[in-house]
Amino acid sequence: MKFLSTRKKSLPASFSEGLFCGLAPDGGLHVPESWPVVDFASLDVESSLAEIALPVLAPFFSGDELEPHLQEICRSAFSFAAPLKTLNPKIQILELFHGPTLSFKDYGARFLSECFKRHAASAGAPVTILVATSGDTGSAVAAAFHQKPGVQVVVLYPKGGVSERQEKQLTGWGENVRSLRVAGSFDDCQNMVKTAFQNSALKSRWRLTSANSINIGRLLPQMVYFASASLRAQALYGTEPQLVIPSGNLGNAVAAFWAKKLGAPIGHVVLATNANTVLADFFKAGEFNPRASQNTLANAMDVGNPSNLERLTAMYPDIGGLQKVSSCVSISDDLIKETIRDSFNKWNMIICPHTATAVKAAQLLQLEHAVVAATAHPAKFDSIVSTIIGRPVPIPLQLSQLLDRDTVVQDISTDPRDLERILNG
Numbered sequence: 396m397k398f399l400s401t402r403k404k405s406l407p408a409s410f411s412e413g414l415f416c417g418l419a420p421d422g423g424l425h426v427p428e429s430w431p432v433v434d435f436a437s438l439d440v441e442s443s444l445a446e447i448a449l450p451v452l453a454p455f456f457s458g459d460e461l462e463p464h465l466q467e468i469c470r471s472a473f474s475f476a477a478p479l480k481t482l483n484p485k486i487q488i489l490e491l492f493h494g495p496t497l498s499f500k501d502y503g504a505r506f507l508s509e510c511f512k513r514h515a516a517s518a519g520a521p522v523t524i525l526v527a528t529s530g531d532t533g534s535a536v537a538a539a540f541h542q543k544p545g546v547q548v549v550v551l552y553p554k555g556g557v558s559e560r561q562e563k564q565l566t567g568w569g570e571n572v573r574s575l576r577v578a579g580s581f582d583d584c585q586n587m588v589k590t591a592f593q594n595s596a597l598k599s600r601w602r603l604t605s606a607n608s609i610n611i612g613r614l615l616p617q618m619v620y621f622a623s624a625s626l627r628a629q630a631l632y633g634t635e636p637q638l639v640i641p642s643g644n645l646g647n648a649v650a651a652f653w654a655k656k657l658g659a660p661i662g663h664v665v666l667a668t669n670a671n672t673v674l675a676d677f678f679k680a681g682e683f684n685p686r687a688s689q690n691t692l693a694n695a696m697d698v699g700n701p702s703n704l705e706r707l708t709a710m711y712p713d714i715g716g717l718q719k720v721s722s723c724v725s726i727s728d729d730l731i732k733e734t735i736r737d738s739f740n741k742w743n744m745i746i747c748p749h750t751a752t753a754v755k756a757a758q759l760l761q762l763e764h765a766v767v768a769a770t771a772h773p774a775k776f777d778s779i780v781s782t783i784i785g786r787p788v789p790i791p792l793q794l795s796q797l798l799d800r801d802t803v804v805q806d807i808s809t810d811p812r813d814l815e816r817i818l819n820g
């Protein structure tokens with residue numbers, strides 16, 4: 396299996412080549428050259444994620460150097476479950492937040508780390524993973540690569556731009572993880588990372604690699620939990636479920652479309668967004684107008700220029716085709732608060748602000764057989780959620796352990812030369 400660039404000007408790449416380059420050389424994003432069909436009807440609904448992962452991912456590894464290791468990679472990356480919980484008769488909540496840093500990004504980051512680990516063993520010189528984060532990506536990547544030989548991680552996050560607990564999860568590591576607190580915005584962080592990647596001396600000296608959601612190694616594994624959840628929900632509802640996904644850069648949503656393409660029993664796909672309406676506007680008119688993002692309660696989705704949109708339009712070049720299989724709904728902060736309150740009061744479930752956008756979208760669209768992706772644990776956003784529901788959110792063990800750790804962080808300006816100095820220093 397090869398992967399083609401959405402811009403069609405690069406040579407086809409293997410999975411492992413895509414893993415290391417992130418963006419395709421022509422600036423496009425890698426997409427599979429063809430779509431195998433997986434026989435989902437023959438899979439046992441009760442299978443674990445690791446078991447489902449193998450038939451779902453094997454076609455994409457065929458011929459790749461990592462093919463012989465896939466089973467082991469899946470076993471390590473999918474070592475925690477994604478249970479479905481009943482919110483009400485029409486909505487099942489798919490809990491994707493039982494990993495080390497309590498967001499769905501743990502799945503992709505751990506899969507990536509398992510892949511890198513096996514390459515590092517044969518490659519010699521260490522690689523440096525440089526990540527700009529608005530919160531959850533950085534911690535998932537830090538946790539996944541912490542203490543892994545042959546890799547150092549450098550995380551940049553905006554000072555004052557993440558919740559207190561997210562910051563703990565970004566800075567409680569040390570050793571091969573360096574956390575840099577940037578005196579600027581997320582866009583500044585991203586800009587510094589981009590500048591570093593354009594500096595070819597720096598790039599080759601430190602073997603800089605990215606780990607953001609455009610990386611094919613993060614995207615493919617995300618199909619697995621949607622495939623598994625759709626099988627389970629189909630058994631429960633007696634019909635194909637609709638999937639509702641809290642969306643920002645569209646990495647999770649594209650994985651859902653890809654799982655559907657492989658034949659997983661997924662009906663309509665709903666993208667739930669916050670008050671950043673760039674996607675909802677695109678769905679209405681078919682015109683894409685990227686813009687600066689605005690801050691909302693669902694901060695991991697504060698995106699004004701979704702980086703995976705190119706993959707979506709590669710699948711659905713015409714907006715009419717996309718509208719047939721999918722909808723997009725934008726949810727305001729007021730509705731997020733109302734939905735967190737209602738979910739707790741009516742159904743006794745505590746949800747995070749991102750998940751709330753998707754619950755509300757399912758209600759507004761009057762879905763009858765919905766699976767809502769719960770992308771983060773509410774305890775990560777305790778300062779928002781506890782004031783709304785009037786009580787503290789119980790803290791999972793992996794978070795309380797991290798809250799006790801010493802933090803290691805370096806302050807840095809928005810000047811890309813500062814980053815260069817720190818890398819070389």
Ligand SMILES: *Cc1c(COP(=O)(O)O)cnc(C)c1O
Nearest residue numbers: 531643644645646647695770771
């Ligand atoms: C990253 C993130 C999202 C958005 O996911 P995309 O793949 O960027 O669309 C939603 N919710 C949470 C909690 C996240 O961390």
